[in-house]
Amino acid sequence: MTAKVIDGKAFAAGLREQIKLQTAAMIAQGITPGLAVVLVGEDPASQVYVRSKEKQTRETGMNSFAHRLSAEAPQAELLALIEQLNNDPAVNGILVQLPLPAHMDEAAVINAIRPEKDVDGFHILNVGRLATGQKAMVPCTPLGCLMLLRDLLGDLSGKSAVVIGRSNIVGKPMAQLLLRDSATVTIAHSRTRNLPELCRQADIVVAAVGRPNFVQGDWIKPGAAVVDVGINRTDDGLVGDVDFAAASQIAGAITPVPGGVGPMTIACLLASTLTATARANGLPDPEGLTP
Ligand SMILES: NC(=O)C1=CN([C@@H]2O[C@H](COP(=O)(O)OP(=O)(O)OC[C@H]3O[C@@H](n4cnc5c(N)ncnc54)[C@H](OP(=O)(O)O)[C@@H]3O)[C@@H](O)[C@H]2O)C=CC1
Ligand SMILES: Nc1nc(=O)c2c([nH]1)NC[C@@H]1CN(c3ccc(C(=O)N[C@@H](CCC(=O)O)C(=O)O)cc3)C=[N+]21
Numbered sequence: 001m002t003a004k005v006i007d008g009k010a011f012a013a014g015l016r017e018q019i020k021l022q023t024a025a026m027i028a029q030g031i032t033p034g035l036a037v038v039l040v041g042e043d044p045a046s047q048v049y050v051r052s053k054e055k056q057t058r059e060t061g062m063n064s065f066a067h068r069l070s071a072e073a074p075q076a077e078l079l080a081l082i083e084q085l086n087n088d089p090a091v092n093g094i095l096v097q098l099p100l101p102a103h104m105d106e107a108a109v110i111n112a113i114r115p116e117k118d119v120d121g122f123h124i125l126n127v128g129r130l131a132t133g134q135k136a137m138v139p140c141t142p143l144g145c146l147m148l149l150r151d152l153l154g155d156l157s158g159k160s161a162v163v164i165g166r167s168n169i170v171g172k173p174m175a176q177l178l179l180r181d182s183a184t185v186t187i188a189h190s191r192t193r194n195l196p197e198l199c200r201q202a203d204i205v206v207a208a209v210g211r212p213n214f215v216q217g218d219w220i221k222p223g224a225a226v227v228d229v230g231i232n233r234t235d236d237g238l239v240g241d242v243d244f245a246a247a248s249q250i251a252g253a254i255t256p257v258p259g260g261v262g263p264m265t266i267a268c269l270l271a272s273t274l275t276a277t278a279r280a281n282g283l284p285d286p287e288g289l290t291p
């Protein structure tokens with residue numbers, strides 16, 4: 001059997017078209033959504049992502065505000081910038097690119113963002129809202145994965161899902177979203193004992209590990225949906241966390257790397273910026289862009 005290769009790049013392009021239309025409708029009402037992206041330091045990969053975010057933000061008709069701080073900037077300088085953005089009515093969304101330099105306290109920085117403008121969904125209030133089933137800003141990567149899975153499978157109710165990875169930015173919120181859709185969710189991590197067996201029972205496997213080709217083909221249940229979040233730079237180029245060649249012989253559907261989850265992350269960031277703008281202006285949530 002050969003899996004359907006899920007075209008995240010095309011799905012994301014379609015999403016951006018919808019966002020563009022809804023942004024135009026908002027601009028016609030005198031409201032232009034604005035996204036501020038803050039980059040601390042000169043990490044080359046982060047610079048690439050930030051440039052890509054700025055470009056796509058502008059292409060959808062939103063305002064993009066970029067702020068760059070040196071790797072040595074004191075945390076107080078970053079907190080002062082966040083406070084300025086919190087109070088700027090033209091800024092509806094704030095993203096502070098992670099990771100931050102080691103001298104900064106990531107949680108303190110994230111929690112300084114006004115939760116309504118926290119388009120990453122990393123603020124403690126949004127984490128708690130998601131966990132308790134309240135209206136929240138939802139992390140972009142898991143939201144993108146959820147959209148792909150719903151599009152592929154329809155109702156996720158009763159499906160068994162294994163999420164490999166328990167980070168605050170991918171694994172945990174992914175598990176929360178799947179649980180909210182009534183999937184039966186197992187979260188695996190580096191201390192998990194019987195990972196291949198757990199995966200073999202799963203209708204859905206989401207891999208967010210950060211190890212190239214970690215998930216083996218024979219871990220996959222025939223016909224299962226495999227979502228590969230991993231971004232690993234190797235001598236063979238960019239590869240995911242799943243052994244794609246092997247897994248795509250067995251899975252029902254699989255996301256490629258690149259061209260799978262990555263483009264969805266950025267499209268969902270724009271979707272969340274539109275959602276934040278709508279909520280800030282007392283408008284209904286945008287159609288088809290919230291979980
Ligand atoms: N496509 C996209 O848009 C995005 C891609 N990424 C990519 O996704 C990947 C994961 O990112 P992130 O969540 O931040 O990574 P983290 O490093 O924060 O988390 C990795 C997780 O994998 C677990 N893990 C590590 N080794 C094993 C193992 N041998 N068996 C089982 N679990 C293991 C860790 O377990 P433990 O907790 O026990 O250490 C941890 O929970 C990375 O490749 C990253 O680049 C990230 C964000 C967005
Ligand atoms: N505050 C914050 N929010 C984030 O969402 C965030 C972050 N920090 N730090 C880094 C990670 C990583 N991340 C990616 C986004 C897009 C691609 C992406 O577009 N990937 C392309 C390939 C890009 C390439 O060629 O390098 C693809 O998979 O097709 C990947 C990874 C967001 N992150």
Ligand SMILES: [Mg+2]
Nearest residue numbers: 099167168169
């Ligand atoms: Mg991490």
